[in-house]
Amino acid sequence: MSSEPLRDGLGRRHEDLRISVTDRCNIRCSYCMPQEVIQFLPRDQLLAYEEIERFVTCVAAVGIRKLRITGGEPLVRTELSQLIARLVQVPGIQDIAVTTNGILLTEQALALRAAGLHRLNISLDTLDETKFRTITRRTGVHRVLDGIRAAQAAGFDRIRLNAVAIKGLSEDDIIPLTEYARQAGLELRFIEFMPLDADKNWQTQQVLTGSEIRAIIESRWGPLHEKPRPHASQPARDFEYDDGRGRVGLIHPVSQPFCGDCNRIRLTAEGKLRNCLFSTQEWDVRELLRQNVHQDRIVELVRDCLHHKKPGHGIDDPNFLRPERAMYQIGG
Ligand code: SAM
Ligand code: SF4
Numbered sequence: 001m002s003s004e005p006l007r008d009g010l011g012r013r014h015e016d017l018r019i020s021v022t023d024r025c026n027i028r029c030s031y032c033m034p035q036e037v038i039q040f041l042p043r044d045q046l047l048a049y050e051e052i053e054r055f056v057t058c059v060a061a062v063g064i065r066k067l068r069i070t071g072g073e074p075l076v077r078t079e080l081s082q083l084i085a086r087l088v089q090v091p092g093i094q095d096i097a098v099t100t101n102g103i104l105l106t107e108q109a110l111a112l113r114a115a116g117l118h119r120l121n122i123s124l125d126t127l128d129e130t131k132f133r134t135i136t137r138r139t140g141v142h143r144v145l146d147g148i149r150a151a152q153a154a155g156f157d158r159i160r161l162n163a164v165a166i167k168g169l170s171e172d173d174i175i176p177l178t179e180y181a182r183q184a185g186l187e188l189r190f191i192e193f194m195p196l197d198a199d200k201n202w203q204t205q206q207v208l209t210g211s212e213i214r215a216i217i218e219s220r221w222g223p224l225h226e227k228p229r230p231h232a233s234q235p236a237r238d239f240e241y242d243d244g245r246g247r248v249g250l251i252h253p254v255s256q257p258f259c260g261d262c263n264r265i266r267l268t269a270e271g272k273l274r275n276c277l278f279s280t281q282e283w284d285v286r287e288l289l290r291q292n293v294h295q296d297r298i299v300e301l302v303r304d305c306l307h308h309k310k311p312g313h314g315i316d317d318p319n320f321l322r323p324e325r326a327m328y329q330i331g332g
Contacts, residue, residue: 005063006265006302008275008309015065016233018266019052020331021083022072026103027136029125031164032327034198035137047271051289053086055267058298060092067096068121070331072269075104081111088116097121099162099332103140105147109154119158120151125165126173127180135169148184160187165208167193174216182246189236189249195315196277198326210237210252217248224248233263259312265305266331273302275309277330280323 006014024040025033047055056067067087074080080098087096097119098112105122112120124144126132132141151159163170163177174190181188190213195202218224224239227247235258236249252258259276266274271286283305288298314320323330 002299003062006059006306008306010309010311012261012263012309013063014263014265014306015063016068016264017056017059017064017066018068018070018264018331019056020071020267020269021052021069021074021077021080022046022269023329024076025071025073025101025328026076027073027101027138027140029136029164030199031135031166031193031197031202032332034326041270045270045286047267047269047286047289049083049086051271051286052083052267053090054289055271055285055298056087056090056093058295059302060090061295062299062302063092065092065094067093068099069096070099072328072331073101073103074098075100075108081108081115081117084112084115084117095119099123100147101136102144102147102151106143106150109147109150109156113154113156117156119160120156121160121162122148122151123162123164124148124177125163125170127176128173131169131173148186152184158187160189163188163190164193165190165213167206167208167212170208171216174213175220178217178221178248181248182241185246187238187247187249189251191251192254194253194277194327195320195322196325196327196330196332198328200322204254207254209255210250211255213250214239232261253313254315257312257315262309265302268325268330273305274330275305276313277327277332278313278315278323279310280321281308 028035084096087093095118098117099121102122125135129141133139161181177188192207192209214224222242227238227240236251238247238249240247272282273285274282283301288301
């Protein structure tokens, strides 16, 4: 097998794999899931942990270094810590993070830490229970806050909070979230709303842009100072507060796309490989894994997927086509 690193047609080297482990979730964020899901994937269609481990072993041999475990809500998948324990052992893998809504962290933080998980990204859009219910159609912001404390107590020291910001909904949450994150010593990043909601209600006018979010933050904390990006592929622009107490980041895929330096590929819960959140084409990894083919065939499929990667997502193109899948079915 060629051990050439994974590159797409534009020469972008790919080192980052996002793995969705389920399309199920214990809440129903309106920018992601429909109110009621008609059907989740049947269990036998999900990749088993051994299958995920085999795929990661194949791609780590050609340069994948970072893993992000996501969903749906990854902590609703049985014994997620067992998958983490397998993946930390794969030669070449240097960094594993889980992206979670935090609801089940109180119960699972210790096991995840013990399994060797490096980082947690926790989604938190508001501190207000009523607003939480509006956004997620469920209750439980206190469970997320308890989960964050449990994660800190378990020894996670690189916890990042992610907040999706939507115009007309999120403006009042921005300053309280910055206050909370500064006090708790957590990094916070705001993400623009992308056209991946299951209900297909997304409209450009609902995007609270990175610059609008920045203006709200600066109205409270004074000028933000941009930090150099450690890696060109990092989607967020990070800023230091004027008083030097902590950092805040902005991810603006819609108003200022960062596709030029993208180094990410994505594996859905049922084993379909995607070269972009917005791709309309997928490559079937599960079929190859279940045929128990040689590692070379799997890497060949990944190279083919990358070969078809486009320069950008094209959200602002008048001919933009949304993917059929919503965020919870892809893995954000
Ligand atoms: N359930 C986990 C969570 O919420 O953290 C992991 C999966 S979720 C799909 C991953 C991330 O995608 C979350 O931070 C979520 O807020 C974000 N997200 C979901 N739908 C989005 C959308 N339409 N636009 C922008 N971000 C979105
Ligand atoms: Fe669930 Fe995460 Fe989607 Fe919210 S964003 S519905 S928590 S998968």
